[in-house]
Amino acid sequence: MNLIRLVYYSQRNPSLSLELRDLIASCHRNNTPNNITGILHYNGTYFQQVLEGGRAEVSSTYHRIAKDPRHINVILISCSDVRERIFPTWSMGLHEGMDDKTKRVFLRYFSNAEVNPETVNVDSLLDVLQDLSAELS
Ligand code: FAD
Numbered sequence: 001m002n003l004i005r006l007v008y009y010s011q012r013n014p015s016l017s018l019e020l021r022d023l024i025a026s027c028h029r030n031n032t033p034n035n036i037t038g039i040l041h042y043n044g045t046y047f048q049q050v051l052e053g054g055r056a057e058v059s060s061t062y063h064r065i066a067k068d069p070r071h072i073n074v075i076l077i078s079c080s081d082v083r084e085r086i087f088p089t090w091s092m093g094l095h096e097g098m099d100d101k102t103k104r105v106f107l108r109y110f111s112n113a114e115v116n117p118e119t120v121n122v123d124s125l126l127d128v129l130q131d132l133s134a135e136l137s
Contacts, residue, residue: 005086006051006058006079007125009117010071012042018070020094027092036061039087039133043098047071048115050129052085078122086130095132105131 012018020042031037036053049065051058058079066074087093095102098113106113108131109124 001054003052003082003085004055004058004079005082006062007077007122008049008062008066008074009077009115009120010047010049010074012045012047013070013072016070020096023070024092024094030061031091034061037085037087037090037092039090039093039095039129039136041095041129041132043096043102046115048125048129050087050126052082052087075117077117077120077125086126087133090133090136093133093136095129095136101135102132 024040027040031053034053034057036051036057038050038052040047040049051061053061062076062079103113105128106115109127110120115125
């Protein structure tokens with residue numbers, strides 16, 4: 001079975017309340033039985049998420065997520081076959097916030113800490129997310 005990696009970017013819906021604990025609980029509940037792993041970075045306004053797993057499982061999960069009213073302006077950055085997972089450990093690791101340490105990680109790979117989803121280099125974004133995932137216990 002082919003393994004794919006999907007990366008997207010979205011914006012929190014400011015009109016709806018967001019309880020990250022509930023959101024992550026549903027990630028664990030649904031991703032674990034589907035062998036989906038990944039990371040979700042939330043900086044207070046924007047989400048960047050990586051989903052890794054089988055084609056069918058990642059597709060149906062992404063379509064469900066894209067319809068979720070808790071976020072808007074969902075932009076698919078990349079979706080491709082991969083040989084192995086970068087984020088094998090978490091059914092969905094959550095990295096939250098944009099403190100100075102996190103900014104420095106973005107600045108290691110980008111000229112500024114603001115990611116433009118229209119132009120972002122996906123490999124650099126994955127480098128950032130991999131570095132951030134190293135901070136998760
Ligand atoms: P529940 O979690 O019980 O939700 C039932 C319904 O209520 C869903 O339609 C949900 O969208 C809606 N809902 C729940 N809370 C709220 C709220 N506060 N405001 C408005 N509507 C609400 N799901 C995964 O399975 N895997 C993921 O990796 C994943 N990542 C996500 C990342 C982001 C940024 C967001 C916003 C959502 C993500 N989700 C993920 C959640 C996904 O969109 C679905 O809500 C979830 O998969 C449905 O899970 P459930 O069937 O257990 O229903």
